[in-house]
Amino acid sequence: MSVHLQSSLFDQEAEVGTGPLSGLRRTDLGHGAWIDVLPQWLRGADTLFETLVREVDWRAEQRVMYERVVAVPRLLAFFGRRAPLPHPALEAARTALGTHYAAELGEPFTTAGLCFYRDGRDGVAWHGDTIGRASTEDTMVAILSLGAPRHLALRPRRPGPAPVRRPLGHGDLIVMGGSCQRTWEHAIPKTARAVGPRISVQFRTDGVR
Template identity: 30%
Template sequence: MAGVLLSAAVACVLLAGTVTASSSSSPRVFTVGGEERGWRQPAPGEETYNHWATKNRFHVGDFLRDLTASRLFQPPVFDPPSTAASFPAASPMASRLRLGQPSPNPGPGPSPSPSPGEGKIEEGEGRKPEPRREVTDLGGGSEVVHIPRFMARERAWELFEHLDKRIPWTRPTIRVFGRSVVQPRDTCYVADKGLTDLRYSGHQPHAHSWDDFPVLKDILKEVHEALPGSHFNSLLLNRYKGCSDYVSWHADDEPLYGPTPEIASVTFGCEREFLLRKKPANTQSQAAGESGETARKRLKVSAPQQHSFLLKHGSLLVMKGYTQRDWQHAVPKRARAASTRINLTFRHVLP
């Protein structure tokens, strides 16, 4: 025991000689081997861990899962106490077993009679657990549902590669404030036959058939399963190829979608920020032509309400109710969004 304590003391002395506190004014900066290390806010244009992880397809959960599967790390198994010597030792996976299940290796003696319902498998127990849903009530009959882990990570990457290479992407010219500009993202449109043509900003995209892209039909089926009662018959795909690609403030309030459209958005690839803001109200005072100073004060008091969602790889976001009537949404430029994002927006066009 004394030898162990002596070794620990020697190690502490050696460590103290290698790692010393820095004289920097920041309490979070330290010195290792004579080189200053520490934490700080990222500079403009620097890549953060989240974007690096997305670009390189790294996730700490996958790392820990592989580490456990390789048997390099196993949870400790403790010997049962002497008072429970007549019972079998618990296996490392005992925490995953339901308490009501009978033991596969019962101990000696008569087996106790199970209580009502004990040992039975509940209905739907073998199904995949429901992904976590985050519901945001915007008020006034508007609602947003966010499912961060809608799709398994590896399957989402396979779909990303397929969509990136197989979809006939185009970057059309559109009309914005009377000027012709190139749309700052790639796009493609898929819809049922016989629907009203989609038209926005002076552009009418060609409607491809679902039969041309079976993988999109598979994704549509998964979205319908996650949103019971929904019925989407059209799909607008967008591809943001870097930090300069974006979509400005707008609302999908075209008459062909009806007064309360439901729009489901699936994200693949680079995570991007998705913003929602309340549409500015047309006040009677502005119509009456009040003074400029009074109008500015009123606008300052009634600043639009805003929400932000970080849409990650494999996530699903749904806008419901009067969201398109009362709110606008955007995907702004972000210097750190250096890789490609593909976005699928499912909609229902009225017959």
């Protein structure tokens, strides 16, 4: 698969690895929801991006919408509890996040879902990760962004708090916690602007999709 990524001037390292999580900054969204954000948590993120583009078995999916079968506007891959992740840095990231959030989360992150946004025509509509336990329980979803920045948009399901937009890419980390999946929705809006490709890696616990 051939894609062109304009590398970040701040991420020229070939060696891939995570930094400390002490720089996480939490924002209270209201309705029991919060997000933690840490820019450029992963060193060598552009190197990892190129590796995942080449080596992951990306799949295209279809869905029924308005009585028509349409292509899902992104490529996907999923790694369950027992599946080895496609790069040691992702294993290390998942372990580090599980350790950092152990007291709040009470269980480890066990799965990883990958989304490949090839350009601005790819995106994901408004939704919450409410398949499984997250429909009734607080949980966390940790997202590691690789490649060109795209905006992650969040909006409350009930009127009140203001919507939030965060540009994420080149190794940025965002963690959505508390009631975020039930009381807020998130999306990667499509855009007509010229944007580069992006991969998001979503770490979740058992029984949450």
